Amino acid sequence: MHANIRRLMLAITLVQGFAWQPALAESGKAVPAPNGITLPADFADWRLIAPSYRTDKHHVRAILGNDLAIKAAREGRTTPWPDGAMLAKLAWKEQANERFPTALEPAAFVQVEVMLKDSKRYKDTAGWGYARWLGKDLKPYGQDAGFVQECHGCHTPVADRDFVFTSPVRLP
Amino acid sequence: MHANIRRLMLAITLVQGFAWQPALAESGKAVPAPNGITLPADFADWRLIAPSYRTDKHHVRAILGNDLAIKAAREGRTTPWPDGAMLAKLAWKEQANERFPTALEPAAFVQVEVMLKDSKRYKDTAGWGYARWLGKDLKPYGQDAGFVQECHGCHTPVADRDFVFTSPVRLP
Numbered sequence: 364m365h366a367n368i369r370r371l372m373l374a375i376t377l378v379q380g381f382a383w384q385p386a387l388a389e390s391g392k393a394v395p396a397p398n399g400i401t402l403p404a405d406f407a408d409w410r411l412i413a414p415s416y417r418t419d420k421h422h423v424r425a426i427l428g429n430d431l432a433i434k435a436a437r438e439g440r441t442t443p444w445p446d447g448a449m450l451a452k453l454a455w456k457e458q459a460n461e462r463f464p465t466a467l468e469p470a471a472f473v474q475v476e477v478m479l480k481d482s483k484r485y486k487d488t489a490g491w492g493y494a495r496w497l498g499k500d501l502k503p504y505g506q507d508a509g510f511v512q513e514c515h516g517c518h519t520p521v522a523d524r525d526f527v528f529t530s531p532v533r534l535p
Numbered sequence: 536m537h538a539n540i541r542r543l544m545l546a547i548t549l550v551q552g553f554a555w556q557p558a559l560a561e562s563g564k565a566v567p568a569p570n571g572i573t574l575p576a577d578f579a580d581w582r583l584i585a586p587s588y589r590t591d592k593h594h595v596r597a598i599l600g601n602d603l604a605i606k607a608a609r610e611g612r613t614t615p616w617p618d619g620a621m622l623a624k625l626a627w628k629e630q631a632n633e634r635f636p637t638a639l640e641p642a643a644f645v646q647v648e649v650m651l652k653d654s655k656r657y658k659d660t661a662g663w664g665y666a667r668w669l670g671k672d673l674k675p676y677g678q679d680a681g682f683v684q685e686c687h688g689c690h691t692p693v694a695d696r697d698f699v700f701t702s703p704v705r706l707p
Contacts, residue, residue: 405609407706414597416588419637424585462692499707520634534579535671
């Protein structure tokens, strides 16, 4: 009986080990933002919307999109983006590649910021839910749900682009 | 009979329209490189290895990896990278976002460069096959297969990193 239980536990451990995916398991640990938005466990697997570089903050960045966002971007349906589209902007501090100093590459992870389109749920902010997680501990940004006014305020200059600054790349 | 043919052609057109995916269909058109390497039709769907910025060329860039490369990167198996791993470095000219000028974003597409690990096939260049396609027409780079010596020469300073400059990002 004990041997059977031990065998069963070993089997469970093996199955868990087999299913384990580093980026997924780790991002799944993020605490939800104060407005209830959760960081999808698979955001590191999303596809490319665009890379970018911030001259003021010295960040190298990548904007990724979930399947719905990528489909909408490729079909040119981004004014407005469809409900369910989700964008994640990943930022790292820059560092010059030590063997190729004119290439600035990711150093410390700074943050991941999310925009989630749900025209009913986020009616007060033009259909967009916002969230931000800071540093490698993915600390949720904001004291309470009011933090989204700050996000939305900064995005208001691009209201005519459905509040998204980035133009998705079109690959040949 | 004519009506039937017309209906059949309409049906074919609809099926083609339904299956059409801009990035995939278009990248599938690239002519193979002079050394026979083909640009995988799905490279725009690969996942993120790292974004980067080139201060000398004023390019924003993204390095993507096929499934095998992403798995190897996440498991830290990159010295050496496993056979079958493929990396694609996408480069665009920079342009300042007109509503947020400190954000440099992709403008015209410059090129996609590929490294493909096959330790038997590319024994002469330390197991790596190289290729580059230029511009939105994806014009293959190089007059003949000898162009790879130029690629490999530039990557030799990072021989101890299995000839890859970029460090894959580790997301929290």
